[in-house]
Amino acid sequence: MRALAAATPHCLVDTAIGAIGLAWSEAGITCLQLPGPDRAATERRLAASGSPPAEPPEEVARAIAMLERYCRGERVDFSSLPLDLSGVGAFDRAVYEAAREVRWGQTVSYGEIARRIGAPEAARAVGRALGRNPVAIVVPCHRILASGGRIGGFSAFGGARAKQRLLALEGVHPGHGTPPIPGLLAD
CATH class of the missing domain: 1.10.10.10 (Winged helix-like DNA-binding domain superfamily/Winged helix DNA-binding domain)
Structure with missing residues (x-):
């Protein structure tokens, strides 16, 4: 996972496979952190960049709902989710x-x-x-x-x-x- 921008807010979501972290910008999702050994480890990984926890906006809330369904084994198509890959080559x-x-x-x-x-x-x-x-x-x-x-x-x-x-x-x-x-x- 690449480092998050300092101002990139994040949230942690409890799913059927463990705690998943999401970070976002105005342009889209910047990071999805898969579960670590425990919830605290996933939170530490997201917070290490200094990004603040925040309430997810509507588009991120939609992504969260999709992730929750996916982690329960439901077929989900993520192709409509906006991503911010501006830091990617x-x-x-x-x-x-x-x-x-x-x-x-x-x-x-x-x-x-x-x-x-x-x-x-x-x-x-x-x-x-x-x-x-x-x-x-x-x-x-x-x-x-x-x-x-x-x-x-x-x-x-x-x-x-x-x-x-x-x-x-x-x-x-x-x-x-x-x-x-x-x-x-x-x-």
Whole structure:
């Protein structure tokens, strides 16, 4: 996750997979922080930049309602949510736009995203860009897999296990042993 601008307000939302943090600007959502080991850790991560907690405006409240449904396993299309990716470079932005086109229950490889953005040799760079994704779930980096359908990496707390659980919410089970979902990392 990139650093938040000092004036970027944030809120914490309790969901079926744990506390998720959202930060926003007037232009759109700037950050979606997936659950940490506990609610306090997620709050600390958001507050570390000095961003103040705030009551979410209407558009962010709509995003929260969508996230709550998604975390309960309901099919949600986040493509209409406005994002503020003004601090993101052109390559990363192209990767995020291509990733946003991967719909619920679908997966593609890092190499496929590289091809879609016209950089077929850049699969590793795509993986690094997704590791910096400031708005996970809304930009569904969890739907992007390594070659051969392997789970690949995931930079959020819980790593590949958290990625498997997000995919399981959508009925996708790459590999084997994907556990049930009471919390993102609960056993």
